[in-house]
Amino acid sequence: MSRRERARPARGGYRPARIPVATAAAPPALAKTAWRQAEARVTLHRDAGAGHRWLELAMPRAFPLPGAGQFVQLLLEAPAPVLLPRPMSVALVRRAAAGPVLGFLYAPVGDGTRALAALDVDDRVLVLGPLGRGFPLEVEGVPVLIAGGRGVAPLLFAAETLERQGRRCEFLFGARDAAHLVALAETRRRLDRMGGRLHLATDDGSRGVHGTVLELLDRIAPHLPAPRVIHACGPHPMLAAIARWGLRHSVPTFLAMESIMACGTGVCRGCPLPRSESERRRLSRARAPLPSLYGNPEFAMCCTDGPVFAAHALDWERLG
Ligand SMILES: Cc1cc2nc3c(=O)[nH]c(=O)nc-3n(C[C@H](O)[C@H](O)[C@H](O)COP(=O)(O)OP(=O)(O)OC[C@H]3O[C@@H](n4cnc5c(N)ncnc54)[C@H](O)[C@@H]3O)c2cc1C
Numbered sequence: 133m134s135r136r137e138r139a140r141p142a143r144g145g146y147r148p149a150r151i152p153v154a155t156a157a158a159p160p161a162l163a164k165t166a167w168r169q170a171e172a173r174v175t176l177h178r179d180a181g182a183g184h185r186w187l188e189l190a191m192p193r194a195f196p197l198p199g200a201g202q203f204v205q206l207l208l209e210a211p212a213p214v215l216l217p218r219p220m221s222v223a224l225v226r227r228a229a230a231g232p233v234l235g236f237l238y239a240p241v242g243d244g245t246r247a248l249a250a251l252d253v254d255d256r257v258l259v260l261g262p263l264g265r266g267f268p269l270e271v272e273g274v275p276v277l278i279a280g281g282r283g284v285a286p287l288l289f290a291a292e293t294l295e296r297q298g299r300r301c302e303f304l305f306g307a308r309d310a311a312h313l314v315a316l317a318e319t320r321r322r323l324d325r326m327g328g329r330l331h332l333a334t335d336d337g338s339r340g341v342h343g344t345v346l347e348l349l350d351r352i353a354p355h356l357p358a359p360r361v362i363h364a365c366g367p368h369p370m371l372a373a374i375a376r377w378g379l380r381h382s383v384p385t386f387l388a389m390e391s392i393m394a395c396g397t398g399v400c401r402g403c404p405l406p407r408s409e410s411e412r413r414r415l416s417r418a419r420a421p422l423p424s425l426y427g428n429p430e431f432a433m434c435c436t437d438g439p440v441f442a443a444h445a446l447d448w449e450r451l452g
C-alpha cells in the first residue's frame with residue numbers, strides 16, 4: 133500500500149468517535165473510526181520541564197484529525213530498541229497548509245519513550261491513528277476539566293474544542309508539588325486566551341490549594357451552576373477518586389484511562405479493564421452481542437471501548 137493510500141481519509145471525512153449511549157437492549161455499536169498509518173516528520177522537540185518532553189509531528193495532508201482524548205500509536209523506525217509502538221495521547225492538533233501538526237507531551241520512562249526522546253527535527257516516526265474514543269464533549273453542562281500531571285495536555289486540547297462550542301471551562305490541575313505542575317506557564321497562557329479558569333492544587337501546598345484535586349473539586353463544585361460535566365485525565369488512583377465523586381454526586385464523569393498496549397486496535401486483547409457490575413449485567417442482558425473488538429462482558433478493551441470511559445462503566449474497586 134502506498135503512503136498516499138495509507139493516509140487517505142474515510143469517505144465523508146472524519147467524525148471523532150463518541151461514547152455511544154448505552155441501553156439495556158443494545159450494547160455499544162462499534163464506533164466509527166478512520167485510523168490510518170502514516171509517516172510523520174518531527175518538526176519540534178523540546179524539553180517541557182518536570183521531566184517531560186514536547187513533540188510535534190507534521191502529518192500528511194489527508195491524515196484524519198484526532199479528537200480530544202483520542203490517541204495514536206508511535207512506532208520508531210528500525211533499528212529501534214522496542215518492537216511495538218507506544219500509545220500517546222494527542223495534546224494538540226494544528227491545521228497547516230502542508231497537513232495537520234500533532235503535539236504530544238510525554239515522559240521518557242522506559243526504552244520506547246527514551247528512544248523517542250532521542251529523535252531530532254526531521255527524523256521520521258510511523259503514526260497509527262486516530263485511535264479509541266475521546267471525551268464526549270457534546271455532553272451538556274458546565275465543563276469541569278480535571279488534570280493530574282501530564283494529563284494536562286489532552287485536557288487543554290479538550291478545552292480548546294469546548295471553546296469552539298462557545299463553552300468556557302473550569303480547569304483543575306494538581307500535582308505533588310509546584311515543580312511537577314508540568315507546562316504550567318503554557319496552560320495558564322492558553323486558558324487565559326480561551327477565558328477558561330485555572331485552579332491549582334499541590335499535595336505539599338507549594339502552589340494553589342494545599343491538597344489533592346479532589347479536595348479542590350470539593351471546594352469549587354458547590355459554586356458551579358448545575359448541570360456540570362467532568363472530564364478527567366491523570367493517574368488511575370486520581371481517576372478512581374474522581375469517578376466515585378461523580379457517581380456520588382450524580383455528575384456525568386468521563387475518565388481517560390491507560391493500559392499497556394500492543395496493537396491499539398482491539399485485536400491483541402492486551403489492554404483489558406474490568407467492567408462495573410452494572411455494566412456487566414447490562415451487557416449480559418443485551419440482545420445483540422458486544423462487538424468483539426470491545427472485549428467481552430467482563431472486560432473492556434482500553435484501546436477501543438476507551439480510552440475514555442464513563443464513571444459507571446468500570447469497576448473502580450479493582451482499578452483504584
Ligand atoms: C491511551 C494512552 C495514552 C497515553 N498517553 C501518554 C501521554 O500523552 N504521555 C505520556 O508520557 N505517556 C502516555 N501514555 C503512556 C505511555 O504509552 C507509556 O509510558 C509508554 O508506553 C512506556 O513505554 P516505554 O517503552 O518507554 O516504557 P516501558 O519500558 O514499556 O515501561 C516503563 C514503565 O512504564 C510502565 N508503563 C508502560 N506503559 C504504561 C502505561 N500505559 N501506563 C502506566 N504504566 C505504563 C511499565 O510497566 C514500566 O514500569 C499513554 C498510554 C496510553 C495507553
Ligand code: FES
Nearest residue numbers: 396398400401435
Ligand atoms: S492494545 Fe491490543 S487490544 Fe488493546
